Amino acid sequence: MQVIAKRPDSLTDLNFTYCPGCTHGISHRLIAEAIDELDLRNKMMGVAPVGCSVFAYKFFNFDMAEAAHGRAPAVATGMKRARPDMHVFTYQGDGDLAAIGTAEIVHAANRGENISIFFVNNAIYGMTGGQMAPTTLPGMKTSTSPYGRDEQDIGYPIAACELLDSLRAPYYIERVSLLSPQDIIKAKRAVLKALKYNKENRGFTFVEFVSTCPTNWGMTPLDAMKWAKENMYPFFPVKLFRDKGEEGGK
Amino acid sequence: MGEKVLMKGNEAVAEAAIRAGCRHYFAYPITPQSELIEYMSRMMPKAGGTFVQAESEIAAVNMVYGAAGCGKRVMTSSSSPGISLKMEGISYLAGAELPAVIVNVQRGGPGLGDIQPAQGDYFQATKGGGHGDYRMPVLAPSTVQEFADMADLAFELGDKYRTPVMILSDGLLGQMMEPVDFKPRKTEAEMEELDKQHFDWCIHPNQDEPNRHHHEINSLEIDPLILEKHVIHLGEKFDKIEANEVRYEEYKLTDDCEYLIVAFGTAARIAKSAIDELNVEGVKIGMIRPITVWPYPYEAIRNALTPKIKKILVTELNLGQMIEDVKLAVEGKVPVEFLGKVGGILFTPQEVKDKIKGM
Structure with missing residues (x-):
C-alpha cells in the first residue's frame, strides 16, 4: 500500500484545539513537515507562547517548553545556549511577539541567536476573546477598540519584519501569507529555508505568516481570507526582506 | 586552589x-x-x-x-x-x-x-x-x-x-x-x-528512543482537577524541604542565657560582635542565626526558649520582617523586641548592646 498523505511525524496525534477555519493548523503542519523533511525531529526543540497557540507544546512531537507571555525568544536563547547540539524555534502570535515580548524579540534578533521564529500575525488577540493587538489595523473594531482603532490615539500597527530588518545580525527575514493554496506553498518554502538555515546554525531566522481569525473577526473563513488580502497586505506586504544565504552567506 | x-x-x-x-x-x-x-x-x-x-x-x-x-x-x-x-x-x-x-x-x-x-x-x-x-x-x-x-x-x-x-x-x-x-x-x-541526572524529564537529544514521550517544560494546566494535583504535589515537596533542609547556627547559646538574639546575614555579623562584648561584661546572651530563611528554623527558636530567657531581640536591616517568623515561633511566650536600620544604614555593635541593656 502506498502512503499518499499522512500526519507528519513531528505532530502528535492530538486533535488541534483551534477554531474551524483558523490558520494555526496550517502553520503547525508546515513547520512539522519541514522538520520531517530536514530529518531534524530527534534534535528539535520548540517554545510555545501565550495566546491561541499556548498548547502548541502538546501538538509538536518533540521536546517543547511553554514560555511566559512574550518571553519565548529569551527561553529559546537559554535552550540553544544550553544545547548547541540541538535546534530550537519559537512559535508566537502578534500580542506575544509585538506587544509584551518586544524587547525579547528585538534583542534575540540583534544578538543573531541561532534560533528560528515563526510569527503568526492575525491582527487580533484570539485566545482572550478578540482584543486589540499591536498589529490591529486602523479603524478595525475589536473588543477593546469598539469604535475602531484610532491611530491618532493609539498609533499604527507595528510591522515586525520591517522593525527587525533594521538590525544587522538577522540572517533571514521573510513575510509570507496563508491566504490561498499558492500562498501556502510559498510559505512552506520559507519555513523550509528558515529551518534549513537553523540546521546549519547560520543565525537568526524569522518567518511571519499573515493569518486570519474568522471567529474574532466575525467572518466565514473564506471571507476572512478575502478581507485579509484587501486590508492586511497594505500594512503587511508579503516580501523577502533578507536572505544572507542567497547573498553568498555574508 | x-x-x-x-x-x-x-x-x-x-x-x-x-x-x-x-x-x-x-x-x-x-x-x-x-x-x-x-x-x-x-x-x-x-x-x-x-x-x-x-x-x-x-x-x-x-x-x-x-x-x-x-x-x-x-x-x-x-x-x-x-x-x-x-x-x-x-x-x-x-x-x-x-x-x-x-x-x-x-x-x-x-x-x-x-x-x-x-x-x-x-x-x-x-x-x-x-x-x-x-x-x-x-x-x-x-x-x-x-x-x-x-x-x-x-x-x-x-x-x-x-x-x-x-x-x-x-x-x-x-x-x-x-x-x-x-x-x-x-x-x-x-x-x-x-x-x-535530569534526563527523565528535561529537554535533550535522542528523542527517537522507543516509548519516549516528548518532554514538556511547562507550568500550564488548564484542567483544574489536574492543576489541583500538581499544586498538591508541589505542597508535598515543600513539606519535605521544611522537614529536611532547615539550617541555622547557634552562637554562644547556653542553657543559662537570659537574652536571645535572632538575626540573619549581615545583621547577624554585627550582633555577634555585640554578643562577644556583652558576654565579657557578664550579660548572658546568645544567638540563633537562620541560615535557611525558608525553610525557617521555628523549632530551633522554640527549643531555645528555656525558662531563663527573659526577652528576645530581633535585629534586621529593615523595618521588621523576619520578626514575624520569630513571633510565630515564640507564640507569645516571651516578649520579642526589635532593632532595625533602614535606607542602607548599618547598626553598630554598640547600638545592639545599648538596646539589650535597655530591655
Missing part, C-alpha cells in the same frame, strides 16, 4: 558556582552585584560555559528557564529592583519544577532605593514574591566564605528537589573582601553525571 584567596563576595560566589558545575549564566548589570556579572563575563568563556548579558532581568531569568529546562546548572544574579523583575520567571521556574540558582545582592528600597546593604527583600524572598502557591529555598550567608559555599549548596538543593533556590545576600557581603577556601572544581566525569 588549596589555599585561601582574598575575594569580594560577589566574585567568590561566581567562582564557587563555576566550580559547582554551573556553565550557564545570564544576567543584567545592577549595583551592588556588578562584580558578579563581570566575573562571569571573564571566567565563563574560560570554563567553556555560556555568558549572556541579557536585555533585562526578565529576559535573563527566562534564559535561565530555557537552560534549566535542558537540565543544566544555571544561575542568574541581580540586586533588589532587578529581583522584582525576575519574580515572574521565578514563579514559572517553581511551577515547571526547574532547578536554578538566583543570587540577590540586596540594596536599599523600596523603588530604586539606594545602593547600600539592606535586608528589605526578606518578605519577597520567603513569602512568595512571584504569583501563585509556591515556596523557594532561601539561603542567607553571613560571611564571604559562606556566600561562596552556598553556591554549591544551592545547586544541590535545586537538583534534589527540582526547585529554584535563592541566595539572599546583601551589598555588604557582595562588596567586602574576606579570605575564601574553595572546593575543587567538578571533574569532567562529575559534570557528565550532572548532565544525565
Whole structure:
C-alpha cells in the first residue's frame, strides 16, 4: 500500500484545539513537515507562547517548553545556549511577539541567536476573546477598540519584519501569507529555508505568516481570507526582506 | 586552589558556582552585584560555559528557564529592583519544577532605593514574591566564605528537589573582601553525571528512543482537577524541604542565657560582635542565626526558649520582617523586641548592646 498523505511525524496525534477555519493548523503542519523533511525531529526543540497557540507544546512531537507571555525568544536563547547540539524555534502570535515580548524579540534578533521564529500575525488577540493587538489595523473594531482603532490615539500597527530588518545580525527575514493554496506553498518554502538555515546554525531566522481569525473577526473563513488580502497586505506586504544565504552567506 | 584567596563576595560566589558545575549564566548589570556579572563575563568563556548579558532581568531569568529546562546548572544574579523583575520567571521556574540558582545582592528600597546593604527583600524572598502557591529555598550567608559555599549548596538543593533556590545576600557581603577556601572544581566525569541526572524529564537529544514521550517544560494546566494535583504535589515537596533542609547556627547559646538574639546575614555579623562584648561584661546572651530563611528554623527558636530567657531581640536591616517568623515561633511566650536600620544604614555593635541593656 502506498502512503499518499499522512500526519507528519513531528505532530502528535492530538486533535488541534483551534477554531474551524483558523490558520494555526496550517502553520503547525508546515513547520512539522519541514522538520520531517530536514530529518531534524530527534534534535528539535520548540517554545510555545501565550495566546491561541499556548498548547502548541502538546501538538509538536518533540521536546517543547511553554514560555511566559512574550518571553519565548529569551527561553529559546537559554535552550540553544544550553544545547548547541540541538535546534530550537519559537512559535508566537502578534500580542506575544509585538506587544509584551518586544524587547525579547528585538534583542534575540540583534544578538543573531541561532534560533528560528515563526510569527503568526492575525491582527487580533484570539485566545482572550478578540482584543486589540499591536498589529490591529486602523479603524478595525475589536473588543477593546469598539469604535475602531484610532491611530491618532493609539498609533499604527507595528510591522515586525520591517522593525527587525533594521538590525544587522538577522540572517533571514521573510513575510509570507496563508491566504490561498499558492500562498501556502510559498510559505512552506520559507519555513523550509528558515529551518534549513537553523540546521546549519547560520543565525537568526524569522518567518511571519499573515493569518486570519474568522471567529474574532466575525467572518466565514473564506471571507476572512478575502478581507485579509484587501486590508492586511497594505500594512503587511508579503516580501523577502533578507536572505544572507542567497547573498553568498555574508 | 588549596589555599585561601582574598575575594569580594560577589566574585567568590561566581567562582564557587563555576566550580559547582554551573556553565550557564545570564544576567543584567545592577549595583551592588556588578562584580558578579563581570566575573562571569571573564571566567565563563574560560570554563567553556555560556555568558549572556541579557536585555533585562526578565529576559535573563527566562534564559535561565530555557537552560534549566535542558537540565543544566544555571544561575542568574541581580540586586533588589532587578529581583522584582525576575519574580515572574521565578514563579514559572517553581511551577515547571526547574532547578536554578538566583543570587540577590540586596540594596536599599523600596523603588530604586539606594545602593547600600539592606535586608528589605526578606518578605519577597520567603513569602512568595512571584504569583501563585509556591515556596523557594532561601539561603542567607553571613560571611564571604559562606556566600561562596552556598553556591554549591544551592545547586544541590535545586537538583534534589527540582526547585529554584535563592541566595539572599546583601551589598555588604557582595562588596567586602574576606579570605575564601574553595572546593575543587567538578571533574569532567562529575559534570557528565550532572548532565544525565535530569534526563527523565528535561529537554535533550535522542528523542527517537522507543516509548519516549516528548518532554514538556511547562507550568500550564488548564484542567483544574489536574492543576489541583500538581499544586498538591508541589505542597508535598515543600513539606519535605521544611522537614529536611532547615539550617541555622547557634552562637554562644547556653542553657543559662537570659537574652536571645535572632538575626540573619549581615545583621547577624554585627550582633555577634555585640554578643562577644556583652558576654565579657557578664550579660548572658546568645544567638540563633537562620541560615535557611525558608525553610525557617521555628523549632530551633522554640527549643531555645528555656525558662531563663527573659526577652528576645530581633535585629534586621529593615523595618521588621523576619520578626514575624520569630513571633510565630515564640507564640507569645516571651516578649520579642526589635532593632532595625533602614535606607542602607548599618547598626553598630554598640547600638545592639545599648538596646539589650535597655530591655
